[in-house]
Amino acid sequence: MSTLKTNYTIALAGQPNTGKSTIFNRLTGGHQHVGNWPGKTVEKKGGNFHFNDKQFELIDLPGTYSLTSNSMEEKVTRDFLVNEKPDVVVAVVDASQLERTLYMLSEIILFPVKIILVLNMMDVATANGVNLDVGNLQKELGIKVIPMAASKNQGMPELLEAIDSECSSKKEPVKNNPNLKWQTGDLTAEIEAGIAGKVNAPYPEKWLALKLLEEDSDICELVENELEPAAWDNVKESLKKSQGGGTLLAAGERYSWINSILSSSLQWTGQSKKTGRRHKFDSLATHPLWGKILAVLILMLTFIATFLLCMPVIKFLLGSMANISGLLKSSLAGQPQWVASMIGDGLVPGLGISMVMISFLLPLFFIIGFLEDVGYIARLSYVFDGFMNRLGLHGKSFMSFLLSFSCNISGVMGSRVIDSWKQRLITIIMTSIIPCGAVWGVIGLMIVIFFNTNTVLVVSCLFLAMIIQLMITSMLMRRFLPDEDYTGLIMELPPYHKPNFRTIFIYTWTFAKGFIKRGFTLIAGVSFFVWLLSYFPNGNIETSFLSTIGHGLDPIGSLMGMDWRLIVALIAAVASKEAALASLAVIYGIGSGVTSITQIYSTKVGFEHSALGEALLHSIGPATALAFIFAFFFSIPCVGTLGVIYSETKSIKWTVGSACYYTFTSLAFGVIAYNVGLIIF
Amino acid sequence: MVSLDFLKPGDAGKITSINGRQNFLSRISGIGFSLNEKIEMLQNNKRGPVIVSLRGSEVALGRKEASAVIVELGRE
Incomplete structure (x- = not known):
């Protein structure tokens, strides 16, 4: 046996x-x-x-x-x-x-x-x-x-x-089950007879016949290859009789089967719910105006709640990071200096950023999971569908875009509610175009320093450029990932459900595991790499590899009127957008006591914004400043965003591809802005 | 007979035909639409997508998509 x-x-x-x-x-x-x-x-x-x-x-x-x-x-x-x-x-x-x-x-x-x-x-x-x-x-x-x-x-x-x-059970399932109470339509029967015993494929014949009737492209190809030309011609003749209505015939046959199965088992008792009366909240949630306002409010609340939940943890992490880093460095005092710096300025901040991100993402993901579980996301998508269509996207992408204004990482995470992978991938890549809060912080300072009286004009131009960039990128993405399945909005509005916290918890936990596996390592790795570049060869950022790269990029920088220092600030923004200002301060010698860029995360760099403003104002012209603002606005996604892009797409190709693409477009916008600036100023 | 996008909230009828390409027909069939099926309009704001009820479910349909569904008005 x-x-x-x-x-x-x-x-x-x-x-x-x-x-x-x-x-x-x-x-x-x-x-x-x-x-x-x-x-x-x-x-x-x-x-x-x-x-x-x-x-x-x-x-x-x-x-x-x-x-x-x-x-x-x-x-x-x-x-x-x-x-x-x-x-x-x-x-x-x-x-x-x-x-x-x-x-x-x-x-x-x-x-x-x-x-x-x-x-x-x-x-x-x-x-x-x-x-x-x-x-x-x-x-x-x-x-x-x-x-x-x-x-x-x-x-x-x-x-x-x-x-x-x-x-x-020993009972084996049968192919082409004869006991199935299925009322085969005449045309289906004809096609089924036409292919009976002639198709060597694991698919059952009735199913094949229905798929042929539906003009399913893969199945048509399969059957055409299997049949003798004469037999295939016969099948094609039968198919012609449907006069293009085959899909509906096949669907009708399936629904008839469902009705016949249910007729003797299903009864509606008492008040049938099919009265068309709608829930009050649902009428509000799907209202063309109020529904949109409600959606924006809910998403803002989502973000505020996420921050309230994670702020204490982040504060603690940031606080202890400096301590741990300092402690490790002093205990490594006997070792070569680069060892202490590697651990204290390279590894600790890298791991620290990853942990800060997890503490931010867990509550965020939990709330998104909650909104989806109760059935609200479908309503949100419904009210914004027309709006997002203009960008070639579905309503479900809206949440990602709105959340991205606070943080691109949350935008990438928000894409989880999109059920088509193509649409989701397009959304994930495109969220990086949206300027997050940190980006506004940096360019806000630059705009105030250089274009005080023209702030509104500059910001309007940035938004205009953003819309152009969204449209171009969406077009390119759809060229790369043609969405033949796109059929406009056909979406179920599921009934509201009581949230099931167990499901949401497991959902959040599964995500956390995936993030730790991929995102965590990527973020820690890139931060470490940035440290390497900014520390070596001699522990001084001004003579480091990073500045060598900055100098090496001079030809590109000169297209935007930038010297190596601004280029380095753009590169440093990869690690974190907030870091760009502090990096500038370090490079311009205003911030002190810092030997490498990553150290900025673990040690607070003391510098006066006004002093940095003075220094910038004296060393660069308005055209260069404009170029920097545009290049920074559209810069490469920060390492945290790249981390979630990788953990969500599981594709190095898309992660690296989007980094390259946005580096290129960032430079392109910088060059355009510089040349426009030269004409104006 | 009218196309679905002309129905007012509360109007009900029976689907008599659906026009469109194969992938549209197959998508809309999968979500509950089929010939001779009863359908009721729940929300129609003259612009933007509509919400209908059929087979005990609520479905949102783009305006263009709704105009491809032809309905014979009247309750049984």
Whole structure:
């Protein structure tokens, strides 16, 4: 007798907003790992759990509405079902919206896999007046059906039992199941007959026939390659009969199946909720004017709350950083000076910045998770969709852009609510164009020093340039990542839910793990590198590699009228935008007692803003100042932002690519501003 | 028969046809739209996207997208 199998792969499938991730979190707890699907930018979430001495690997398939080849998410799901052959597929639906959410099951049920149907949110359904005969539904479908309320932890033991018993069941799922109560349309039947036994592929024939009817490009190509030319011509003849309405025919067939399955099991009791009466808050949240005001207020509150929560921690971290750094340096007094500086000025500040970032990101992410969990994000996207469309983006990108005005890192994090990876990637890269609070701090000083009476004019020009930059970048991004799936706004407004803090906590925790793995190391690494450049070869920033690079970049600097000092300040801004002013102070010899740029983070550099202003005013002209303001406004994302870009995209290519792109555009804006300045002044 | 974007809040009807390219039709089908399905307008502000109710769900639809859905007015 062969040994019994004890390792199983379970796939979790379902439409968005069905509570799929709550179930995923309940099953796996914190034992999750996040990566990308091989060769794709689509996020792959997996986790493990044990039950009855067996080990289960749970794969969370992307939440999609159907299984066409229109988006990468949908392709990933169907490829997984046929290629990886999971032992069991758990299909999740929202019991309060069965007629719609069963659509995903109508696709999966045609595949030769074992399926368990989870009726999630049973509590909401019952409260809405849904009366469901689960036993009858189970009989009609021929698969196990588990009613659940995952947010209340109801039904979990039953689900675990069902997974276990399905996995050990000897009954093999059949391809082209004849017992399925499916009313095949005439045209589908004709196409199915036309391909019967002729396509050597893991897909079931009825599913293929429906996909052909839908003009699914991948499936059409597959079948065309498999069939003899004559047979393919016959199929094409049949397809022509749909007169272009094949997609709707196929969808109609699926919904008819859903209706026939539900007709004997589902009853609405009492007050049906389909009266079209809307929640008062929802009318406000989706109002064209008030909805926008509410959204901006909520996002501002999000930011304020994040700051209130993290400020004490950050204060403590910054305070102890200087102490730790000083302590380490004095205890390393016997060592060569560069060792002490490396640890005290290089490593400690690098790690310190990463920790400051985590303490800022955790509360922020928690609040974003909360807004999404209660169902508000869809409303926010709805009110800003038209506005964002002008930039070639979806409404869901709005939150990222608004949060970016305070900090680009939060903008990148905010992109998590965007469900299409292409749109999300475009948003992640584009948020760096938005000037964050720290950028305003630096250029604010420059503008006041040089253009006191023309502040409004300069700021207006900056905003105009920003809009141009947003439009150009969006155009380029869409050229690189053509979004063929773009179909305008078609978005579900999920019912509001009570927040499930467990889900939000696990969500936050999973993110933190990913950030520590990628972002943390990148940030600490880059900070350390900047230290290296600014310390070596002889511990003096004015003769360091950094200044050598600054001097080496003189030809570029001269295009903007800048000498090496301003170039170094631009480079230092990579580590942190706030650091640019302090770096300038150090370079101009106003700040004292600092040997390297990274030390600025751990030691407060005492310098008078007015003294720096004097020094700048005497050494550079207004055209150069204007060039610096523009170059700085559009400068390369700071290392913290690059860190989250990397931890969110998991792609070195996009991280480095965006750094290069923004370096280039920053210089371009600087050169343009300088030349315009030369004409004016 | 009118296109969906002409419906006033409270108007209800049945979908008689949906026009558009394949990926639009497949997206809109996946979210609940199909021929002969009942639909009700919840919010229509003359500009910007509309909100409709169908199959027990609320769906936001861009104005252009809504104009591609043809509806026969009237409750059953």
